[in-house]
Amino acid sequence: MAFQRSQFFLVSIAVVLFxxxxxxxxxxxxxxxxxxHHLVQTSSLLPSSSCSSSIEGxxxxxxxxxxxxxxxxxxxxxxxxANSVETLSDILNHDKERINYIHSxxxxxxxxxxxxxxxxxxxxxxxxxxxxxxxxxxxxxGNYYVVLGLxxxxxxxxxxxxxxxxxxxxxxxxxxxxxxxxTEEIFDPSKSTTYSNITCTSPDCTQLLSATGIKPxxxxxxxxxxxxxxxxxxxxxxxxFSHEQLTITPTDTVDNFxxxxxxxxxxxxxxxxxxxxxxxxxxxxxxxTSQKYDKTFxxxxxxxxxxxGHLTFGTTDNNHVSYTQSPTHSNGNSFYYLDIVGIxxxxxxxxxxxxLFSSGGxxxxxxxxxxRLPPTVxxxxxxxxxxxxxxxxxxxxxxxxxxxxxxxxxxxxxIPKVNFLLGGGVxxxxxxxxxxxxxxxxxxxxxxxxxxxxxxxxIFGNVQQRTIEVVYDVGGGRIGFxxxxxx
Numbered sequence: 288m289a290f291q292r293s294q295f296f297l298v299s300i301a302v303v304l305f306x307x308x309x310x311x312x313x314x315x316x317x318x319x320x321x322x323x324h325h326l327v328q329t330s331s332l333l334p335s336s337s338c339s340s341s342i343e344g345x346x347x348x349x350x351x352x353x354x355x356x357x358x359x360x361x362x363x364x365x366x367x368x369a370n371s372v373e374t375l376s377d378i379l380n381h382d383k384e385r386i387n388y389i390h391s392x393x394x395x396x397x398x399x400x401x402x403x404x405x406x407x408x409x410x411x412x413x414x415x416x417x418x419x420x421x422x423x424x425x426x427x428x429g430n431y432y433v434v435l436g437l438x439x440x441x442x443x444x445x446x447x448x449x450x451x452x453x454x455x456x457x458x459x460x461x462x463x464x465x466x467x468x469x470t471e472e473i474f475d476p477s478k479s480t481t482y483s484n485i486t487c488t489s490p491d492c493t494q495l496l497s498a499t500g501i502k503p504x505x506x507x508x509x510x511x512x513x514x515x516x517x518x519x520x521x522x523x524x525x526x527x528f529s530h531e532q533l534t535i536t537p538t539d540t541v542d543n544f545x546x547x548x549x550x551x552x553x554x555x556x557x558x559x560x561x562x563x564x565x566x567x568x569x570x571x572x573x574x575x576t577s578q579k580y581d582k583t584f585x586x587x588x589x590x591x592x593x594x595x596g597h598l599t600f601g602t603t604d605n606n607h608v609s610y611t612q613s614p615t616h617s618n619g620n621s622f623y624y625l626d627i628v629g630i631x632x633x634x635x636x637x638x639x640x641x642x643l644f645s646s647g648g649x650x651x652x653x654x655x656x657x658x659r660l661p662p663t664v665x666x667x668x669x670x671x672x673x674x675x676x677x678x679x680x681x682x683x684x685x686x687x688x689x690x691x692x693x694x695x696x697x698x699x700x701x702i703p704k705v706n707f708l709l710g711g712g713v714x715x716x717x718x719x720x721x722x723x724x725x726x727x728x729x730x731x732x733x734x735x736x737x738x739x740x741x742x743x744x745x746i747f748g749n750v751q752q753r754t755i756e757v758v759y760d761v762g763g764g765r766i767g768f769x770x771x772x773x774x
Contacts, residue, residue: 323634324675325702327719329694329728334358334593349539349580350599351433356447356557358592363432363445363470363558375726378430379686382656382748388518389451389652390743392500393620430656430749431588432559433598436534437546438479444471444560448586448598450653450759453498453568453621454516456524456547457561464525464551470558476548481532484511491545491570492528498568498621503528514547522554524561535600541579545570565653565759566621573761576600582762586653587772588753590720596773603758608769610760611709614648622650623759623766625747626710630664632671633703639664647738649745651757651766657687657724657736658748665737668705672733675703688724688732695728707747715768721753 338360356363357374432447437457444457458466460475476482485491487505492512495503504513512528526549533544549561564571565584573582580600589596614624627644630637643661660668669690679700682691694700705722707715724734734750756772 319634323704325704325719325722327700327702329697329700329731332591332720332723332725332731333728334591337593338595339593349535349601350597351435351535353431353433353448353586353588353596353598355430355589355592356432356445356559357430358594360593360595361432376686378656379688383687385655386659386738386746389622389650389655389746393744431596431653433563435563437474437531438476439481439532440479441532441534442472442474442479444474445469445558446561446563447559448563448565448653450565450623450651451621452562452564452654453566453571454495454514454547455544455562455564455572456514456516456526456549458524458552459526459548459550462550462552466549466552467554467556468558469556469560471560474548474560476529476531479531481530481542482548483530484509485528485530485545486510487512494568494570495528498564498566498570516547518554522556524549524552526550526552541576544572545575567623567761568621571621573759577762583758583760585756585758585767585772587756588653588749589773590718590754594773603756603767605756605758605769605772607771608756608758608767609713610758610763610765610767611711611713613764613766615764616648622652625649625651625745625766627707627745627747628710629708630668631704631706631708632668633675635671636708637664637667637671639667643741644745647740647742647744649747651747651752653749653752655746655748656750657734658751659736659738659743659746661741661743661745662737662739663741664745665735668735669733672703672705675701682730682732685724685726685730685732687736688734689736691726691730691732693729694731700731707751709768713768715755716770717751718754721751721755724750 336359354360432445434443434445436443446455446457458469458473460473462473466473487510489512492503495514499514499516501515501517504515506513513525514528515523515525517523524547526547529546529548530543531546533541535541565573568574573584581602583602584598584600585603586598587596611626614626616624627649628641629639643664647661673690676692679692679694679697682693685691702719702722705717709715722734724732726732754771754773756769758767760767
C-alpha cells in the first residue's frame with residue numbers, strides 16, 4: 288500500500304512537472320511570438336474624424352506642436368476633415384518628385400544644373416530672376432508643419448519643417464510679383480519694428496549660395512540682398528534676404544534671425560506660409576540658434592493625421608533614447624546621414640549585405656513620406672513580410688506601393704515587426720503605423736518602396752518615424768531614437 292502511494296506520488300510529481308514545462312514553454316513561445324509581431328486594432332490605423340490631441344500646450348520649454356496638414360488638427364483644411372484617397376495618391380506622387388530631386392541633388396550632374404540656374408543682377412521687381420516657370424506642385428509633400436511667430440508684434444505663421452532644407456522663408460507683402468493663397472494673413476514687414484533687409488555686401492548674403500545652390504542677386508535701387516530657392520519640380524520662392532525676430536514660444540525668441548521674405552512665390556504649397564529649414568548649412572535654423580539650443584533638436588511625428596506630435600529645440604531629457612553616429616559625407620551637403628547595417632522582419636534579420644546601404648549612403652528625411660530602399664533590400668523585405676501576412680487577402684497596388692492587403696474583415700491584425708539595425712548596436716523598432724500605409728481598410732499597403740538601383744541613396748522616410756522620438760545632436764554628430772516619443 289505504501290508502495291502504491293509512493294508510485295502515485297511520483298506520478299503526480301511527473302504530471303505537475305509536465306504541465307509546468309508545458310506552460311513554461313507555451314509562455315516562452317507566446318513571448319517569442321509577441322517579440323516578432325505587432326497585434327494592432329485595424330480601426331486604430333485610420334485617423335479619427337476629429338483631432339484627438341492630448342497635449343495641453345507645449346510640454347517642454349522650446350517646443351512646438353507638430354501637425355499633419357491633411358488631418359483634422361490642421362487649420363489649413365477649410366472643412367476640418369482629413370483628405371480623400373485621391374489626395375493620398377497626390378501625396379505619393381509628390382513624394383516621387385522629392386526623391387528624384389534628392390537623388391539629382393546628390394548626383395554629379397547637379398553641380399552643372401545649379402550653375403545653369405544661378406541668378407544674375409535682380410531688379411526690385413525680380414523680373415530678371417533666372418528661374419523656370421512653376422509646374423504646379425511643391426517638391427515633396429511637406430506633410431507636417433509647426434506654427435511660429437515672426438516680427439514685432441509677432442504674426443503666427445504655419446511653416447512646413449524640413450530636415451532636407453536650410454533656408455527658412457515665408458511669403459511677404461507687397462508680393463511684388465506673385466503670392467499663392469495661404470491660410471494666415473501674409474506677413475507684412477512694414478508693420479514690424481524688428482525687420483531689416485540684408486545688404487548685398489554683407490557676408491550673410493554670400494552664404495546663400497551654399498544653402499540654395501543659387502547665386503544671390505542684388506537690388507540696384509536698394510542694394511538689398513535677393514535670395515532665390517528652387518525645388519525639383521520648378522516651384523520656387525524669390526525675395527529679400529532679411530533679419531527678423533522669431534518667436535518659438537511666448538518666453539523663447541530668436542533675434543536677428545536670417546530668413547527669406549518672398550516676393551515671388553509660385554507652386555502648390557497647400558496653404559502653408561513657407562518653410563522652416565532644419566538642415567546643417569550655416570543659415571539653417573539649427574546653426575543660427577547654435578548658442579541657444581546647442582545644435583540639438585528633436586521631434587515626434589504622430590501615429591495618425593488626427594493626432595499631434597512635437598518639435599523641440601535643445602537637449603532632450605528622454606533617458607530611453609539610443610544614439611548612433613551620423614556619418615559625414617564628402618560632398619558636404621546638408622542631409623543627415625544614417626549608418627544602416629541591416630533590417631529584420633518578424634524577428635529574423637534579412638540575408639542582405641550591409642554594403643547595399645553603404646554603397647549609396649543613407650539619410651533620414653522628415654520631408655520624404657515613404658522609405659526608399661535598394662531594390663535588392665526591398666525585394667528581401669517584401670518577400671519576408673508577405674510570408675508573415677499570408678493569411679490576409681491581397682489587395683491591388685496603390686501608386687508606388689506594390690504590396691497591399693484587404694483588412695476590412697479583420698478587427699485585429701498581426702503584423703510582422705520591422706526593425707532597422709544601425710551602427711553602434713542601435714535597433715529602431717517601427718510601430719504598426721510605421722510599417723503600413725492605409726488608403727482604406729480594403730487597401731492597406733507595406734509602406735516601403737524600391738529605388739531605381741542599389742547604388743541610389745537610401746532614404747528613411749517620415750512614415751517609418753511615426754511615434755519615435757528622433758533626436759538630432761548635430762554638434763555631437765549623432766542621431767538618437769527613442770520609443771513612445773509623442774507621449
